[in-house]
């Protein structure tokens with residue numbers, strides 16, 4: 001298959017896979033039973049989206065590889081997920097802040113991707129958008145509740161957002177490959193998505209009586225497969241069985 | 251009719267007791283204990299399976315397992331709501347769990363040590379739970395009976411999914427086979443002890459049967475489970491770790507060996523490999539979530 005398209009599918013699929021794995025860590029640890037289920041519902045949607053992309057790659061390549069080869073047999077440097085998705089869960093506020101910043105990105109990204117000239121991507125975006133609208137509503141409401149809840153929660157969620165801010169720029173990063181796809185009308189215009197993202201984030205943080213952090217240095221590297229130390233550990237857990245028993249079928 | 255007579259009349263005629271009906275204080279207490287114990291089991295049971303979600307060996311297996319554990323959270327929710335109709339809040343039930351006053355099924359005090367344990371838990375533990383829960387669909391307390399009907403549908407999925415994992419592994423590589431048999435060896439006896447002590451030694455059994463909270467005895471339920479499971483094990487080439495197991499033509503059932511009740515009571519009383527871990531996990535999640543719940547309440551108060 002077309003390498004640049006494959007790379008782009010990984011970019012989208014990997015972010016879903018990695019944040020899905022992070023959210024799954026919440027299972028049996030949520031602040032309420034209802035929230036436990038809500039977080040892992042989002043996780044299930046993320047896994048679902050990753051699987052659609054991975055199995056599509058497998059289908060196009062048609063060389064015996066499956067979705068699982070892509071999830072379980074690639075190394076850290078071959079993953080292209082946005083850096084923010086691999087940040088550790090921290091406390092509930094850290095997780096909500098991470099999800100909110102990423103869900104808002106996905107909301108606008110998929111909205112634009114629906115117009116893609118690549119039919120598969122457009123269809124995928126349309127289906128995923130329905131799910132992401134719910135994710136965004138859920139995490140956005142938590143931002144407002146925590147921001148406008150107690151003194152303690154306000155302080156905590158503000159700090160979570162501040163801490164994650166440096167990792168937001170990387171969601172909008174492009175390279176020659178993506179720029180070319182954008183020219184062809186396959187990938188959306190990332191500057192436009194960034195503008196929409198910024199507006200929505202501003203608006204929600206304002207409703208939450210929180211402060212929008214100043215833009216400082218933005219971390220980057222995920223498009224080259226350069227990640228934080230956290231990703232290796234996440235993959236170590238996730239890939240353990242497939243790596244330990246390469247001949248086994250599960 | 252007097253209240254007591256009306257209650258007895260309903261029990262006798264298979265009319266469900268509903269939350270607003272008069273009921274003997276001991277009937278209420280028995281249900282509070284049993285239903286909350288059942289709810290706690292669903293919730294604590296999320297942990298041993300949650301232990302493998304991050305390490306599931308395929309994406310398909312991962313989403314099936316995660317969705318299964320979510321179902322268990324849902325079962326806990328139904329059961330807490332049903333138990334709340336008896337006049338105690340979920341918060342109080344949870345306090346009782348965390349203080350050790352309330353119990354949960356002892357099976358969850360065993361660790362899950364390999365992926366095959368996800369098969370064993372689904373197949374054997376959910377399998378044993380189904381036998382019990384199918385019987386409880388006819389329990390005399392309306393909200394409990396209705397919760398069981400809802401739950402049983404999902405449980406049979408869980409059991410099938412667990413069996414599928416086990417079958418797959420039992421027919422896989424030599425290492426997978428070994429994991430499957432090892433899981434079987436570790437989970438078999440605790441699973442059949444899930445039904446509780448022999449009927450003669452089950453202190454509260456008498457009233458529970460009289461009031462039709464319980465519809466079948468522990469030993470009858472256990473026998474049903476053993477009889478339906480042995481064929482399934484043979485079919486996929488697993489050995490039941492019981493040398494005394496044999497078909498009894500006369501009874502039309504399997505005879506099986508003696509259960510280790512010392513071990514059973516020791517685990518019930520807190521000495522299982524994971525008792526402390528399970529409760530500490532629950533308490534720490536609860537405490538870590540406290541500021542979040544406070545914030546949500548404060549927000550709701552401000553904004554109605």
Ligand SMILES: [Fe+2]
Nearest residue numbers: 292321322325
């Ligand atoms: Fe259940």
Ligand SMILES: [Fe+2]
Nearest residue numbers: 322376405408
């Ligand atoms: Fe279950």
